[in-house]
Amino acid sequence: MKLIFAITTLVVIAWADGGMVPPTGDYEIYSLDQVAIIKLRPDTQELSILAKAYWNNEYYGFAWIIPLPNLPSVNSVEVDIFLDLADMTSPYRYQGGCGSFGNFRSLGDGSYGEDYFDVISYDTIGFLQTVLIQTNSPDSLISWLSQNGYQTNQTITNITQDYIDNGWNYFFAARADTNIDSYSGYDNVGIKFRFATDKYVYPMAMTSVSMRDTISVYLYVVGEHKMFFDNAELEYANRISDDEYEAISADLPTLADYIKINDYITKLHGKFSIHSESIDDIYLYQSPDDTEYRKIEYEYADYHTMAMINTPLLPLLFFCGLIINRYLKRRFKKKN
Numbered sequence: 644m645k646l647i648f649a650i651t652t653l654v655v656i657a658w659a660d661g662g663m664v665p666p667t668g669d670y671e672i673y674s675l676d677q678v679a680i681i682k683l684r685p686d687t688q689e690l691s692i693l694a695k696a697y698w699n700n701e702y703y704g705f706a707w708i709i710p711l712p713n714l715p716s717v718n719s720v721e722v723d724i725f726l727d728l729a730d731m732t733s734p735y736r737y738q739g740g741c742g743s744f745g746n747f748r749s750l751g752d753g754s755y756g757e758d759y760f761d762v763i764s765y766d767t768i769g770f771l772q773t774v775l776i777q778t779n780s781p782d783s784l785i786s787w788l789s790q791n792g793y794q795t796n797q798t799i800t801n802i803t804q805d806y807i808d809n810g811w812n813y814f815f816a817a818r819a820d821t822n823i824d825s826y827s828g829y830d831n832v833g834i835k836f837r838f839a840t841d842k843y844v845y846p847m848a849m850t851s852v853s854m855r856d857t858i859s860v861y862l863y864v865v866g867e868h869k870m871f872f873d874n875a876e877l878e879y880a881n882r883i884s885d886d887e888y889e890a891i892s893a894d895l896p897t898l899a900d901y902i903k904i905n906d907y908i909t910k911l912h913g914k915f916s917i918h919s920e921s922i923d924d925i926y927l928y929q930s931p932d933d934t935e936y937r938k939i940e941y942e943y944a945d946y947h948t949m950a951m952i953n954t955p956l957l958p959l960l961f962f963c964g965l966i967i968n969r970y971l972k973r974r975f976k977k978k979n
Contacts, residue, residue, distance in 0.1 A: 677858065678725055679845060681927060682901075683866030690845065691724065691835070707771075708788075708799065710806040710846050711813035715838035717775060719768055722833040727898035728863050731891065732879040732910045734938035758783060763813075769832035773817040779807050784814060793818055802849055813838070843870075843927035847915070857916045860925070864909040865902055869930035872911060879910035880936040907933065 682689035692709075758780040766773045774791075778784050781803035785795045793816055803814070815836065845862065861878075864870040869880045883891070883906045892899040902908070909930075915922055 677860045680724065680728065680863040680865060681843060683843065683864065688843065691720070707817040708849060709815045710811045710849055711815060711836060711838055712811045712840045713838040714813055715836035717766060718835045720833040720835040721897050723897040724901050727895040731895060731898065734940045760787065768834055770819050771817045771832055773815065776814045776816065777812055778814070779812055781807060788816060805848065845925035847925045848922055857914060860913045860915065862911045864911065864927065865906050868907055869933050870909045870927045871930050872913065872925045872927050875911040875913045877936055878912050878938055879908065880934065882907045882933065882935065
């Protein structure tokens with residue numbers, strides 16, 4: 644059975660999935676931490692990606708490119724799901740003494756020769772102008788994007804070739820018009836892709852195009868069991884009970900519409916460095932057990948703060964100590 648994936652992307656201030664190509668000059672558009680939701684179903688699979696785009700100056704034309712293994716449908720989607728999940732899966736926090744540590748509980752032709760190039764669709768979603776392209780030629784893709792006002796570079800060409808070599812022939816590209824009247828620099832845009840695939844995969848490799856040094860990736864997985872990917876840190880694992888779903892419905896209604904009772908939610912965290920030999924896509928696999936897990940963070944006042952609090956009491960405590968010491972000495976002399 645083929646699996647169906649839906650990728651949902653959100654463009655906010657400073658996050659970006661796929662490859663984001665910053666223009667030259669003073670314009671800085673970089674990929675930072677990433678957040679995604681992977682929803683696993685017997686007949687429909689969804690991958691929702693939270694992405695942020697940041698630029699210091701107004702610019703029209705940065706290229707945000709997401710590779711896709713098969714023809715997707717493209718739609719908008721609610722963006723509050725990411726915030727609701729972050730709220731629901733945040734660590735328990737306790738206050739206490741000094742120090743700190745963590746603890747846990749257990750479409751057209753356009754072909755030429757053997758190459759082909761097809762612009763399937765154009766769309767406008769929020770402040771984004773988007774295009775969906777099918778091709779087996781990275782040179783044709785980059786040439787078309789460059790001729791149509793998208794910023795590109797040689798790194799994009801090389802990584803695109805790698806995806807094509809692995810049978811990924813669909814590419815979604817977006818650019819933002821930061822000059823439009825409705826754009827304030829903080830607008831949220833949700834985009835959902837739905838396409839067939841036979842693996843649970845997060846297209847991480849394209850991200851290396853815009854990495855400065857290191858990047859963190861947070862994946863929320865909604866399915867029947869706890870999931871993992873290589874070298875991931877587990878931050879949250881829980882099967883939604885009837886009572887929990889009732890509470891979610893009351894407090895996080897957008898999330899309640901997205902999940903159901905008995906869904907298993909896993910939160911995974913991975914770190915990647917541009918200095919690594921290569922950055923590969925993330926592939927998910929089922930955990931050997933469904934043990935639930937939630938992080939507990941102990942927040943303590945530091946020694947400096949405690950010292951500041953206690954400093955006014957030190958003279959009084961010292962004086963009281965002298966009195967007690969003198970009293971005890973007198974009693975000792977009387978007994979002798």
